[in-house]
Amino acid sequence: MTTTERPIVLPGDTIPPHLIPSSTTKPLRLGPGLRHVPPSDIVPVVAGQLITNHQKNSMWVEYNNNRYLPTPGDLIIAQITRSGPDFYYCLLSPYTPHATLPHLSFESATKKTRPQLLPGSLVYARVILANKHMDPEIECVSQSTGKSDGLGELKGGMVFDVSLQFARRLLMSRSREEGKVEVLELLGEEGLAFEIAVGRNGKIWVGGEDVKVVVAVGRALRETDEAGLGVEEQRRLVRRLVKGMK
């Protein structure tokens, strides 16, 4: 079987054995969307595309749902709702329990020099702890190195809502080939100056000097996501938006 076969699976389907990568040296790793039923069954629990990676000996399901479930290691954009004695309480998605962000979890922060964040401000953070029994915890500084790596408060700009799948495609390391998302590169090629922070919880922050540029970038992202545009259509969309801006 070719390694590029990617069938659509539904919850409870049986996976044909020839698709499961087998390797004697590395253990098989299951990603999101698959569950191991002992002794030897692998069952998908969501509907989506089954992806297998034979080099790393892993398999997972690519799916799109509307509710973001926090997973450790994810980069997200959180909104601060209030400040407690030691933590900030933040929301990752509306109408969910609050996540906690320690006051000192910023780069080179001590009790006297920590950043004072107002309710309603946005931070780019990483999820440390997330399971279904406890409220999630996030941090704005890497535990091991003590550096923020671009995390922290997002000042100014505007945040746009997109679907979770689109955010994942943008965060892929090779978004042009794998995710088929070129919009940001195309907008940059047209000479627009802006910065981007992509949150896995379906929020994208766009910052820039010019209001029109930020609005154009936001519209490009939203329309690519909602209409499911291919690469050629993205090119046309970008050209139309830039012309409309002038």
Next chain:
Amino acid sequence: MPREAEPSLNEKNFVLQALQDSVRLDGRELEEYRPLALTFGDQYGVADVTLGKTRVLAKASAELTVPYADRPLDGIFNIATELSPMTSPAFEVNRPTETEVLVSRLLEKTVRRSGALDTESLCLVAGQKCWSIRVDVHVLSHDGNLIDAACFAVVAALRHFRKPDTSMEGGVLTVYTPAEREPVPLSWLHSPFCVTWSFFGEEGDIALLDATWMEEQVRSGSCTISLNKHGEICQIAKLGGVPVEAVSLLQCTNIALIKAKDLSSKLDNWLAEDAKRRDKGGLLAELSAENDRVPDM
């Protein structure tokens, strides 16, 4: 009850800053409406309106009942609004929020109190039997400007609705089923439409039409003007908010008239299209009860 999701400071500041340059997030002009779409159901009296991402469904229905004791010559007409939890977890069934109460009051004043529907024509037997017309408005999706969408849906549903035909012979009232006689339209006098203006800024100097949910969260005042295409104003409601210059309010009313005419012509077109779709072969005219009776052979 979970609290409503509030937009962040970044978003609020950005929207206000963009409006200073007359830039809206979706690239519209300040006085441009989002794309408006209307579909009628298979049953008479069901209207589904989408205004951008806001979606409202209105259903009109009729039943026979006893008129109110103090108005024996009038029928009964009610509008019931419901913001269902489908739109957001902040809304609960049977627990009206402030938005819901405001929408229902504005619809009452616009459609009921302006006499758009002639209630005297709903009376069948004075003091004993009358029609009770009820319009149920369900908000399926809330992305701003509920009032305009809901009013359009109510007017469309009532103009599309057909009530069963009746006849009165020597004190005996007969109500015909749709199989016996074709249902008749309601007695409709004029079509009112709501146009909602939102004001921004400390002085209320930036005004725009058809605000999205995000724009509604940052606005400092709003004014709803209800009028029909002839320029007759049913009501103007400005409930608190930032004070606005009287001259700008007059300008807003003038532009509202243009929009009302536009909405009215769109509704007429859609109703005509729907009538043509149902009237296959041109035979509907033959079914009207006002035709001459075929003479007995």
